[in-house]
Amino acid sequence: MSFGAGESGLLWRDGDEAVDLAGLGDVFAQPTLNALLASGPAAWKDAIAAARDHDGPRAPLAGARLPFTVADYVDFYSSLEHATNLGRMFRPDQEPLLPNWRWLPVGYHGRAGSVVVSGTDVVRPLGQRKAPDEGAPTFGPSRRLDFELELGFVVGVGSELGEPVPVEDFARHVFGVVLVNDWSARDIQAWEYQPLGPFLGKSFQTSISAWVTPLALLEEARVEAPQQDPPPLSHLHGGGNWGLDVALEVELNGETISRGNARTLYWTMPQQLAHATSNGAPLRTGDLMASGTISGAEPGTEGSMIELFHGERFLADGDEIALRGRAANGIELGEVRGRVLPARG
Secondary structure (H helix, E strand, O other), rough: OOOEOOOOOOEEOOOEEEOHHHHOOHHOOOOOOOOHHOHHHHHHHHHHHHHOOOHHHHHHHHOOOOOOOOOOOEEOOOOHHHHHHHHHHHOOOOOOOOOOOOOOOEEEEEOHHHEEOOOOOEEEOEEEEEEOOOOOOEEEOOOOEEEEEEEEEEEEEOOOOOOOOOOOHHHHHEEEEEEEEEEEEEHHHHHOOOOOOHHHHHOOEEOOOOOOHHHHHHHHHHHOOOOOOOOOHHHHOOOOHHEOOOOEEEEOOOEEEEEEHHHHEEEEEHHHHHHHOOOOOOOOOOOOOOOOOOOOOOOOOOEEEEHHOOOOOOOOOOOOEEEEEEEOOOOOHHHEEEEEOOOOO
């Protein structure tokens, strides 16, 4: 049960079919979810009830488009296990976590214009790469293309410039969640990211599910998030009851290579939102904020190729990745699917 967008208006996912909601008029006849997103919690509740009762035309799920117009895109680094895994790989003789990691949800701003809907192929990006044994960088196709299994949330109601959004106001602003694959060119990123962080290694494409699942439908899947040590500062305090029990799965060329769960995320969605606005940055309808790669503690729960294969294998041209999520209460979050195409130029 989730909302999407089709050619004639909004769609409601009901099992393996999409119900056309355009006949309900008003916001339901819009080409994207943005008008509904901006309408606020009371209207969201009414929209869910109307969608559930509507007996409109039905169509295959494959007809869904990008569900909302993305205003801004922020990607976090909220999984303790993922951050620890990469820290051990990149800094084997040092503490895996950098000093700030347990104090704030580390993040970066992505490129909203390259967010695409599930089913969109990804063209292998070009960029500068420099291996440790190379004397100078070269320009060419990424040799270390990776996927990242993530959970994102979609902002409905915006906020004013200069007014932080506290943790406890999360549900007043956020409409729902999507699955996210934040494709990553590890070699391009490794060369470019110091001192300002990811740029071309991440901005070439980010894929999301065609369906946005309202928070209201995930209440029964809420769990306590992992305990945080040290306790967060006051502006990030709270939100511990916003862990989501969502089983996650990664499929590579038809073979399941990873199974994990979003409940392991160290930094919660309310904390991510509070941190993103703590300096007074405003929210806008259609903002997308993603968790960062979700990895578990056990082998086979990692959310990226670099972790699963210890840097020895990455995505080849023609490979197809599919990410799936299912909440503990049975709600399907849809899938994020994409195939790697050869570089151009």
